[in-house]
Amino acid sequence: MRAPGVAGILRAVALGLLVAFLIWPQRFAPLFAPLTQYGAPPIYDQGNLLALALAQLGTVCCAAVASTVVAVSLGILVTRPSGAEFLPLSRTLVNVGQTFPPVAVLAVAVPLVGFGLKPTLIALFAYGLLPIFENTLVGLKTCPPAVLEAASGMGMSARQRLMAVELPLAMPLILEGIRVSLVISVGTATIGSTVAAKGLGEVIIAGLLSNNNAFILQGALVTGLMAVLLYEALGGLERRFCGTVRIE
Amino acid sequence: MISIENLSKRYGATTVVDGVSMHIPRNSLTVIVGTSGSGKSTLLRMVNRLVEPTSGRVLLDGSDTRAEPAHLLRRRIGYAIQGHGLFPHRTVAENIATVPRLMGWDAARIAARVTELLEAFALDPNTFAGQFPHQLSGGQQQRVGVARALAAEPQLLLMDEPFGALDPIIRAKAQDDLLDIRRRFGTTIVLVTHDMDEAFRLGDHVAVMSCGRLLQYGPPAQLLTRPADPLVSRMTGLADRAIRLLSLSTAGEAALPGSVEGPEVPASATLRDVLSELMWRGVDAARVTEADGTARGHLTVAAILARGRP
Numbered sequence: 001m002r003a004p005g006v007a008g009i010l011r012a013v014a015l016g017l018l019v020a021f022l023i024w025p026q027r028f029a030p031l032f033a034p035l036t037q038y039g040a041p042p043i044y045d046q047g048n049l050l051a052l053a054l055a056q057l058g059t060v061c062c063a064a065v066a067s068t069v070v071a072v073s074l075g076i077l078v079t080r081p082s083g084a085e086f087l088p089l090s091r092t093l094v095n096v097g098q099t100f101p102p103v104a105v106l107a108v109a110v111p112l113v114g115f116g117l118k119p120t121l122i123a124l125f126a127y128g129l130l131p132i133f134e135n136t137l138v139g140l141k142t143c144p145p146a147v148l149e150a151a152s153g154m155g156m157s158a159r160q161r162l163m164a165v166e167l168p169l170a171m172p173l174i175l176e177g178i179r180v181s182l183v184i185s186v187g188t189a190t191i192g193s194t195v196a197a198k199g200l201g202e203v204i205i206a207g208l209l210s211n212n213n214a215f216i217l218q219g220a221l222v223t224g225l226m227a228v229l230l231y232e233a234l235g236g237l238e239r240r241f242c243g244t245v246r247i248e
Numbered sequence: 249m250i251s252i253e254n255l256s257k258r259y260g261a262t263t264v265v266d267g268v269s270m271h272i273p274r275n276s277l278t279v280i281v282g283t284s285g286s287g288k289s290t291l292l293r294m295v296n297r298l299v300e301p302t303s304g305r306v307l308l309d310g311s312d313t314r315a316e317p318a319h320l321l322r323r324r325i326g327y328a329i330q331g332h333g334l335f336p337h338r339t340v341a342e343n344i345a346t347v348p349r350l351m352g353w354d355a356a357r358i359a360a361r362v363t364e365l366l367e368a369f370a371l372d373p374n375t376f377a378g379q380f381p382h383q384l385s386g387g388q389q390q391r392v393g394v395a396r397a398l399a400a401e402p403q404l405l406l407m408d409e410p411f412g413a414l415d416p417i418i419r420a421k422a423q424d425d426l427l428d429i430r431r432r433f434g435t436t437i438v439l440v441t442h443d444m445d446e447a448f449r450l451g452d453h454v455a456v457m458s459c460g461r462l463l464q465y466g467p468p469a470q471l472l473t474r475p476a477d478p479l480v481s482r483m484t485g486l487a488d489r490a491i492r493l494l495s496l497s498t499a500g501e502a503a504l505p506g507s508v509e510g511p512e513v514p515a516s517a518t519l520r521d522v523l524s525e526l527m528w529r530g531v532d533a534a535r536v537t538e539a540d541g542t543a544r545g546h547l548t549v550a551a552i553l554a555r556g557r558p
Contacts, residue, residue, distance in 0.1 A: 144333070144336075146329060146330070146331040146332070146333035147333045147334070147335060147336070148333075149298070149329060149333055150327070150329060150332075150333025150334070150335075150393075150396075151333075151335075152298060152319075152322070153296060153298055153322060153327035153329065153333075153406075154322060154323070154327060154346055154347050154350070154396070154397075155319045155320065155321075155322035155323030155324075155347060155350055156319060156346075156350065157319045160319075160350070165335060168337045169336065169337060
């Protein structure tokens with residue numbers, strides 16, 4: 001139906017470069033060599049880049065699943081007549097999650113749960129709630145009233161109406177929220193390395209400590225590319241599964 | 249079929265529906281008409297309990313509508329609304345299948361019913377079954393909305409301003425379709441509108457509401473000849489009441505025995521249309537014939553005019 005277009009080709013090239021770099025990083029050594037001084041290694045050599053990238057993605061996905069479950073459930077709860085009074089409270093909680101800097105969350109979480117993956121997950125979880133929650137709210141609140149009235153008028157129970165009508169109609173916006181949340185998380189997850197969670201932050205921190213710009217650039221580029229490609233991939237999924245709702 | 253007994257709805261200090269009682273017979277087409285804010289939609293929505301009454305009760309075939317959970321009650325009652333309310337993420341066939349699916353019909357029966365309804369509404373199943381609502385015209389969407397309301401073969405169909413969003417030509421077509429559907433499926437219909445012309449055209453009983461009260465409920469002719477309230481005659485229109493009255497009887501009903509020289513008019517035409525035809529042709533009488541061509545009698549201008557008086 002659609003030709004791949006310039007954007008499609010760019011995406012494919014970016015994906016190809018990312019995968020190639022993660023699998024054969026040493027082949028790219030000549031590119032990064034000009035950024036190093038005094039014969040320092042041009043490619044990160046204290047760990048496997050592919051493993052670090054996958055670890056970071058895994059962390060982000062775990063946190064995103066938890067954020068999604070909590071934010072969507074909360075969004076559903078506060079749009080039901082019985083839960084409407086919890087809306088201001090939920091908004092406040094979710095907003096605090098967003099305004100509290102992840103670094104500060106790490107600082108608070110480490111004494112409570114120790115170093116490693118756990119504090120990072122907590123920080124990413126809290127940071128990712130807001131976009132999903134707000135989009136779920138908007139999605140559920142903007143269902144056309146005539147459609148909801150018809151659903152009830154035909155004899156759907158409140159639960160059937162939610163599952164068969166409201167959630168499918170809100171789905172494009174909910175997915176959009178998840179997408180934004182994921183992209184923010186991929187970037188933010190690098191700070192997890194300050195509390196010993198595995199991830200590409202390690203590469204950046206190593207670069208900062210040894211004054212090796214090549215390391216810093218590698219960590220940042222891989223993280224950035226992962227974020228952009230993830231955003232595009234989710235956008236594609238969204239168009240594919242929610243195409244008909246969008247046109248409306 | 250439906251007995252409404254002293255039904256009221258109050259929101260705080262505001263009374264929206266005030267002690268309405270009426271009996272709606274089986275197989276009738278009852279139109280509830282009133283200005284906006286008259287409580288007509290609220291009255292309709294209390295029948296299928298989308299709005300719970302503050303006091304009074306509704307009996308459906310003799311049993312109180314509160315005897316079963318509201319959503320189960322609604323599956324037995326068709327409901328069509330202005331702006332159709334079709335599910336945008338479901339195809340036409342899936343939309344129509346909504347209530348049969350809720351009621352657990354098997355797939356073959358659902359498919360057969362969807363095809364039957366699409367054909368009844370002059371929508372080719374091969375073309376339309378797989379389309380999404382946004383691909384249809386306004387008139388087609390409205391027909392799918394009514395088809396969906398009729399899908400589970402309800403005895404009763406409630407319609408809230410179903411033709412409000414249509415342009416006049418499509419609207420007239422939709423009204424004709426509704427009368428056809430009613431003949432075909434024998435459904436009892438209660439329709440809410442603010443349009444008095446629509447009420448007179450469709451209803452064999454008309455209920456006039458104002459400020460939450462039922463002013464008058466009876467056959468359309470009775471509203472014209474014996475208005476129960478000055479407001480009723482204001483709403484039905486004083487200036488053209490004779491013409492309205494003529495539009496309520498058909499040539500077949502008013503035909504006089506015997507035959508005369510003159511143009512032929514169908515027995516199903518309204519007296520208003522016959523009078524217009526006679527004026528246009530400049531003649532005094534017409535022959536009335538049935539659809540199959542047999543003679544039914546004749547009509548004269550004087551006989552028609554006599555029918556326009558109370």
